[in-house]
Amino acid sequence: MVEKREYTGEYPEKRLYLPGPTDVRPDVIQAMAEPMFGHRMDRMTDLYTTIVEDTKEVLGTDNETIILTASGTQFWEATTLNLVDEHMLVATCGSFSERQANVAERLGKSVDRIEYEWGQAVKPEDIRKALEASDKTYDAVGVVMNETSTGVRNPVEEIGDVVAEYPDTSFVVDAISCLGGDYIDIEAHNIDAIFTSTQKAFAMPPGLAVCTVSDAAYERELEKDSASWYGGFQRCLDYYERKGQTHSTPAIPIMLAYRTQMKHMLEETHEARDARHREMAEYTRDWAREHFDLFAEEGYRSQTVTCVENTQGIDVAATIEEVSNTYDFVFSNGYGDIGEQTFRIGHMGEHTLETIKELTDAIEDVAGL
Ligand SMILES: Cc1ncc(COP(=O)(O)O)c(C=O)c1O
Structure with a gap:
């Protein structure tokens, strides 16, 4: 039984070096403090069409884009329901990609995995071999672009070029912990759906999930009986087309924050944002x-x-605690089974070289390096 621990509101401010959530600019936080308005008012259409079109510009795509009140996990479910009738191929190389496979299985799909040891990357030639060797047609191939548990960046561009040779197979990319901090040309590599959460490299509060959808994926959903209601491509996109709004009541304050942050991201340009992250x-x-x-x-x-x-x-847990107590910086332990064997530094969102150096100096100090 969990006991209630009263939230006091009295906590020291910490600078976040987590692989999400990340720190949010003060004016973006401030943008949430507007009086409420109705989600069917014209003002909502102004807000939603602004953030959708700005997102496409930031991501450099004309693909249709959905912004939903949800965490990114929603799009594991929705892309599977919308695009997979029966068979899905998922490459697993860490905790999040394993979860992507697991979600599809929980939804009753038949999932074949290409399994890699944690720390290894997914190789396009293995995807090709699996597609060639299989006597079934996979409805979709799923890959996590940035495996947050191991720090692996998978070559989704090359994998997309391979999947492109299989026109009945959709390519689904979880880019949750990198989109907005690692530029990808979505349309050049046959990506049917790519999604993220706002609390990662977009540097916004958690609460919204973003997914771009190719025309082919939209069409493919038309043939499916199982499509998601909440994250259905058609339902979301048709509603946008008709009304410029979302099909159900969204987290309006977070969308206001999103609007402000998109302007910052547009001003920086994706080239500069990508270079800063590199x-x-x-x-x-x-x-x-x-x-x-x-x-x-x-x-x-x-x-x-x-x-x-x-x-x-080094004692990872003790170092994290001491850096937090002394410097008010929070970084992350390793994930799951590699908890003490590794630790993780999130260098995404609004961080700069200077703020990252401040953290590494702090770790050196505390760990006596
Ligand atoms: C690669 C990856 N996929 C999925 C998720 C789940 O995202 P959310 O917590 O926004 O649902 C995360 C969260 O860290 C992630 O890093």
Whole structure:
């Protein structure tokens, strides 16, 4: 039995270096404090059409885009229901990709996995072999672009080019912990659905999930009996087309925050945002190499989260706690079974090289490196 622990509101402010949630700009937080309005008012159409069209511009795509009140997990379910009748191929290489496969199984789909050891990346040639060898037609191939548990960045561009050779197979990409911090040309690589949550590299409060949908995926859903109601591509997109709104009541304050943050992201440009994230990732990797090692396979390392292999055997939990107490910086332990063997630094969202250096200095100080 969990006991109630009263939320006091009296907590020290912490700077977040987590692979989500990440810190949110003060004016974005402030944007949420508007008087409420109705989700069927014209003002809602102004807000929703603004954030949808700005998102397409930020992501550099003309693909239809859905913004729903949900966490990103919603789109594991919705893409599976909308695109998979029977068979799905999922490449697993860490906790989140395993969960993607698990979600599809829970929804009653027949899932074939291509399994990699944690830390290894998904290889396009393995996807090709699996597609060639199979006597079934997969309705979809699912890949996690940025495996948050291991710091692996999978080559989804090349995988998409392989899946493109199978026109009856959709390509579904979970880009939850990297979209907005690791630029991808969505339309050039046959990606039918790619989704994220707002609390990661978009640097917004949690509560919204974003998914872009290709025309082919929209059409394919038309043939499915099982399509999701809440995350149904047609329901969401047709409603947008007719009314410029969402089919049910959205988290309006978070959408107001989203509007403000999109303007910041447009102003920065995706090229500059991508370059800033690359610079932070390269610095963090160099630092990790100097003091520890890197958990993710060489050549496939994430641009938004670095998973550091704890080769020095430091007490990860104690270091995290001490850095938090002394510096008010919070970074992340390893995930699941690699909890003490690794730790993770999220370098995404609004971070800069300077703020990342402040964290690595703090870790050096506390761990006596
Ligand atoms: C790769 C990946 N997929 C899915 C999720 C789940 O996202 P959410 O908590 O927004 O549902 C996460 C969360 O960390 C993630 O990193």
